[in-house]
Amino acid sequence: xxxxxxxxxxxxxxxxxxxxxxxxxxxxxxxxxxxxxxxxxxxxxxxxxxxxxxxxxxxxxxxxxxxxxxxxxxxxxxxxxxxxxxxxxxxxxxxxxxxxxxxxxxxxxxxxxxxxxxxxxxxxxxxxxxxxxxxxxxxxxxxxxxxxxxxxxxxxxxxxxxxxxxxxxxxxxxxxxxxxxxxxxxxxxxxxxxxxxxxxxxxxxxxxxxxxxxxxxxxxxxxxxxxxxxxxxxxxxxxxx
Amino acid sequence: xxxxxxxxxxxxxxxxxxxxxxxxxxxxxxxxxxxxxxxxxxxxxxxxxxxxxxxxxxxxxxxxxxxxxxxxxxxxxxxxxxxxxxxxxxxxxxxxxxxxxxxxxxxxxxxxxxxxxxxxxxxxxxxxxxxxxxxxxxxxxxxxxxxxxxxxxxxxxxxxxxxxxxxxxxxxxxxxxxxxxxxxxxxxxxxxxxxxxxxxxxxxxxxxxxxxxxxxxxxxxxxxxxxxxxxxxxxxxxxxx
Numbered sequence: 001x002x003x004x005x006x007x008x009x010x011x012x013x014x015x016x017x018x019x020x021x022x023x024x025x026x027x028x029x030x031x032x033x034x035x036x037x038x039x040x041x042x043x044x045x046x047x048x049x050x051x052x053x054x055x056x057x058x059x060x061x062x063x064x065x066x067x068x069x070x071x072x073x074x075x076x077x078x079x080x081x082x083x084x085x086x087x088x089x090x091x092x093x094x095x096x097x098x099x100x101x102x103x104x105x106x107x108x109x110x111x112x113x114x115x116x117x118x119x120x121x122x123x124x125x126x127x128x129x130x131x132x133x134x135x136x137x138x139x140x141x142x143x144x145x146x147x148x149x150x151x152x153x154x155x156x157x158x159x160x161x162x163x164x165x166x167x168x169x170x171x172x173x174x175x176x177x178x179x180x181x182x183x184x185x186x187x188x189x190x191x192x193x194x195x196x197x198x199x200x201x202x203x204x205x206x207x208x209x210x211x212x213x214x215x216x217x218x219x220x221x222x223x224x225x226x227x228x229x230x231x232x233x234x235x236x237x238x239x240x241x
Numbered sequence: 242x243x244x245x246x247x248x249x250x251x252x253x254x255x256x257x258x259x260x261x262x263x264x265x266x267x268x269x270x271x272x273x274x275x276x277x278x279x280x281x282x283x284x285x286x287x288x289x290x291x292x293x294x295x296x297x298x299x300x301x302x303x304x305x306x307x308x309x310x311x312x313x314x315x316x317x318x319x320x321x322x323x324x325x326x327x328x329x330x331x332x333x334x335x336x337x338x339x340x341x342x343x344x345x346x347x348x349x350x351x352x353x354x355x356x357x358x359x360x361x362x363x364x365x366x367x368x369x370x371x372x373x374x375x376x377x378x379x380x381x382x383x384x385x386x387x388x389x390x391x392x393x394x395x396x397x398x399x400x401x402x403x404x405x406x407x408x409x410x411x412x413x414x415x416x417x418x419x420x421x422x423x424x425x426x427x428x429x430x431x432x433x434x435x436x437x438x439x440x441x442x443x444x445x446x447x448x449x450x451x452x453x454x455x456x457x458x459x460x461x462x463x464x465x466x467x468x469x470x471x472x473x474x475x476x477x478x479x480x481x482x
Contacts, residue, residue, distance in 0.1 A: 122301040122363030126442040135448075182369040203369040207376075227252040240313040 013055070015106040042109040045100045053110035054141055058130060059119035062189040064090035066117040067135050069161075070103045071095070093161035094194055094234060112165075120189070120235055123127055153159065153240070162192065162234035171210065192234075205218055254296070257285065258345040275347075283350040286341045294310035294351035299371060300360035303430040305331035306374050307358040310402075311344045312336070330374055333433055335475060357382070361430070382388055403433065412443055412451065421445055433475075479481035 023032060042049045093118075100108060107113030116137050121130040148154075171181040181202035187195065187227035195201070201211035257275050264273060283290045335358075341349060349355030357378050361372040389395075412422040422443035428436065437441070443451035 060366050120363075122361075123365060125301050126365075126420065126423045127426075129426045129427060129429060131423060131446065132426070132448075181366065181373060182367045183370075185373070188368060205372065206413045209371075225379060 053107040053113040055115040294348040294354040366434040
């Protein structure tokens with residue numbers, strides 16, 4: 001809190017894929033804490049695990065309100081409920097579709113976990129608009145849980161979601177590993193918008209536009225312009241339930 | 242760099258008002274470094290000080306390109322030059338008008354120092370648009386210095402600037418000192434825009450609008466929504482040279 005950062009040494013929210021690895025003297029503090037939480041609320045992947053963990057995040061990326069899930073088979077009704085009720089901002093569903101053993105986030109400990117990611121908001125800053133969006137998303141999630149628990153029947157349907165394909169690093173100097181480019185201004189803040197083959201992607205610090213040619217001719221994009229960040233390429237899919 | 246923060250313990254750029262205080266065993270590292278820089282490039286306020294330090298900053302506030310000066314008597318031509326040549330973003334001049342002994346920033350060590358502040362850009366993030374603005378501002382400043390040094394005569398005129406009046410803290414819980422409000426969404430990102438008496442200023446986390454009544458009936462506002470930040474109230478002025 002004093003340093004106004006999410007974490008100092010190790011991101012605990014990336015430790016839950018090792019939540020059952022043996023602890024050694026050299027295990028970082030965050031790995032130990034992740035195991036404690038897994039023992040308390042999990043164990044992950046077991047029938048003893050608690051029903052739902054909803055992890056709240058914010059990001060500097062212009063992601064609007066994004067619900068992040070690990071599977072394509074379990075999350076649909078929750079996602080659908082939130083999508084239809086929050087209309088002030090774009091609401092997207094992002095499916096990572098990792099095997100549960102590779103899922104590194106806290107919410108993967110629970111049986112039906114998901115996270116709510118809201119942005120853009122700089123680190124160390126609180127924006128009232130972002131606060132309001134997150135508050136509404138949490139309130140609607142709790143409302144939905146109450147309805148579910150009281151026996152409400154939800155109709156089937158389908159939902160559009162973005163499915164994670166791959167992450168790529170930003171261009172770096174091969175020797176020093178320092179960044180040589182930022183997101184191209186034409187693409188900045190256009191998370192989840194369609195990017196066509198040959199569209200500007202990066203802008204080098206020597207002021208050149210980079211237009212890489214990827215295998216996939218068109219795809220939407222969610223990017224994260226942190227110095228230490230990566231870029232994520234999801235594709236749009238439709239799922240039914 | 243590893244922590245992706247501007248500073249860890251003490252902001253060296255707030256140490257130059259004590260650049261001539263006696264050093265003791267308990268003096269922080271940054272105060273010592275500030276004194277070294279003052280000895281090297283100053284001493285501040287003396288005729289031996291170097292001509293110009295231009296300090297480059299970025300901020301999460303939506304300040305566009307802002308030139309920050311310490312006096313109302315020396316900075317006008319530089320400011321004017323930049324103002325007329327950079328047209329892609331709003332360019333403002335902010336005058337702190339502190340006595341030189343109270344000036345805490347690095348550029349106050351030089352005889353004609355000023356800083357270039359560009360935003361919005363989150364900490365730890367590089368945006369190409371912000372990079373381009375800063376690069377142009379620096380290039381134009383260097384061009385102007387070359388012209389000045391080669392004997393170019395600049396015509397007189399006047400310039401609109403914002404003059405610092407006061408800073409205020411965000412509303413906090415009187416006991417815990419934690420924040421109880423953020424900037425009101427209607428005001429968010431409207432730095433330097435006119436704020437009328439009674440306009441929404443803060444938005445509490447219990448979702449209430451706060452409309453404080455200040456002495457000044459109307460004023461522009463530059464705000465900085467850091468958890469540890471303050472809000473600045475400048476007023477618009479016109480200066481001639």
